[in-house]
Amino acid sequence: MRIRGVLFDVDDTLVDSERAIRTAIGGHLDELGLPSGPTALAHWAELAEFHFSRYLAGELTFGQQRRERVRAMMGRLMTDEEADEWILGYVRRIESAWAPFPDALSSVESLTDLRLGVVTNTETWYQRAKLEQVGLLDRFRCLIGTDTVGVPKPQPEIFHAGCAALDLDAGETVYVGDRLQVDAIGARDAGLVGVWLDRSGAGRAPAGVHVITSLEELPDVLGLERAGDGTPAP
Numbered sequence: 001m002r003i004r005g006v007l008f009d010v011d012d013t014l015v016d017s018e019r020a021i022r023t024a025i026g027g028h029l030d031e032l033g034l035p036s037g038p039t040a041l042a043h044w045a046e047l048a049e050f051h052f053s054r055y056l057a058g059e060l061t062f063g064q065q066r067r068e069r070v071r072a073m074m075g076r077l078m079t080d081e082e083a084d085e086w087i088l089g090y091v092r093r094i095e096s097a098w099a100p101f102p103d104a105l106s107s108v109e110s111l112t113d114l115r116l117g118v119v120t121n122t123e124t125w126y127q128r129a130k131l132e133q134v135g136l137l138d139r140f141r142c143l144i145g146t147d148t149v150g151v152p153k154p155q156p157e158i159f160h161a162g163c164a165a166l167d168l169d170a171g172e173t174v175y176v177g178d179r180l181q182v183d184a185i186g187a188r189d190a191g192l193v194g195v196w197l198d199r200s201g202a203g204r205a206p207a208g209v210h211v212i213t214s215l216e217e218l219p220d221v222l223g224l225e226r227a228g229d230g231t232p233a234p
Helices: 017-031 038-056 062-074 080-097 104-109 124-133 156-165 180-189 215-222
Strands: 005-008 115-119 142-144 173-177 193-197 209-212
Touching: 005 156, 017 038, 017 080, 038 062, 062 080, 080 124, 104 215, 115 156, 124 142, 142 156, 156 173, 156 180, 173 180, 173 215, 180 193, 180 209, 193 215, 209 215
Parallel strands: 005 115, 005 173, 115 142, 173 193, 193 209
Antiparallel strands: none
């Protein structure tokens, strides 16, 4: 079937979120006079992974998982207001640190003859602000988040919601993300063409999953038409 659309993950696919997180939490801890070395950064990353997984499981709201991270990081009881104030300083720093990967804009622009959208495991309001800041928001026809459908990746419903927003069948749609299981395998199992963005180049893709090390490889790997080159898509 001809490929007519591409859906993207956001964090660590289009936007270098890992770098932004390290920059923001390091600076925020410094400002608070707290340890900000590798151990503290690793601890924050572990807490983020744990409590965000609770958000995806429906145990916590987006705001609650932020507060629980802060309480665990500080190792003490805090009111919601105290936790929100703490997180606000961090959020201001991370918002100023958001930046696209060097290959993101040019790669997305090379696919503008196709229908493009975003499917993310974060709430749409948050990702909309992020994509707008890095200059990518207006490239996409849709932005589907966990608050849109009520389930996260790798559940098929969220991938199918992205396809529906592009008015495409799953088999006509590619999904690109940096997480093998959640993104590429989840998309493949939902009937889309799954693409794993493995920037390290160290991984191996299972059957039915394409692997790329840069977004610039996407058109060639899938035989997609590059904008304006006159080459028909398969």
